[in-house]
Amino acid sequence: MKILIAEDDYVSRKFLYKFLSKYGECDITIDGYETLEVFIMAIEEKKYYDLICLDIMMPKLDGVEVLKMIREIEEKNEISEKNKSKIIMTTALNSTESVFNSYENGSEAYAVKPIDTEKFVSVMRNLGLIDI
Numbered sequence: 001m002k003i004l005i006a007e008d009d010y011v012s013r014k015f016l017y018k019f020l021s022k023y024g025e026c027d028i029t030i031d032g033y034e035t036l037e038v039f040i041m042a043i044e045e046k047k048y049y050d051l052i053c054l055d056i057m058m059p060k061l062d063g064v065e066v067l068k069m070i071r072e073i074e075e076k077n078e079i080s081e082k083n084k085s086k087i088i089m090t091t092a093l094n095s096t097e098s099v100f101n102s103y104e105n106g107s108e109a110y111a112v113k114p115i116d117t118e119k120f121v122s123v124m125r126n127l128g129l130i131d132i
Helices: 010-020 032-044 063-076 096-104 117-126
Strands: 002-006 025-029 051-055 086-091 109-112
Touching: 002 010, 002 032, 010 025, 010 051, 025 032, 032 051, 032 063, 051 063, 063 086, 063 096, 086 096, 096 109, 109 117
Parallel strands: 002 025, 002 051, 051 086, 086 109
Antiparallel strands: none
16 A cells, blocks of 8 residues: 655654554655645656545645645546545544535545544545555
8 A cells, every 4th residue: 555644743744654654655745735746746657645644734735725636636637536545634633624624625534633543444444445
């Protein structure tokens, strides 16, 4: 599995990298623009990300805006449903509005920090990303 971790907080980034590395190859970005740049490069190379963990509160461009743009890029490039990235929004915020905005804009799941790894594994399983 190919994974993109978009997280500006060092501790969260390191935790997600260590946790998700056992499930696949992880790339890391630290702001919204860098996330889009890396995502577009992957699309151009036809090396699609299976999973994107996208922090809602990132510098330069927030996660919800990045989410919208990723979905637009996938649509413009006619990426098949099979190759579209599964996106799990991550945040320290636990607000109904944030959850609604995430789903409204095309995310598959939402995880509140600190990340509950058992729930996260369950979500990856339900999304068909892992068999464990």
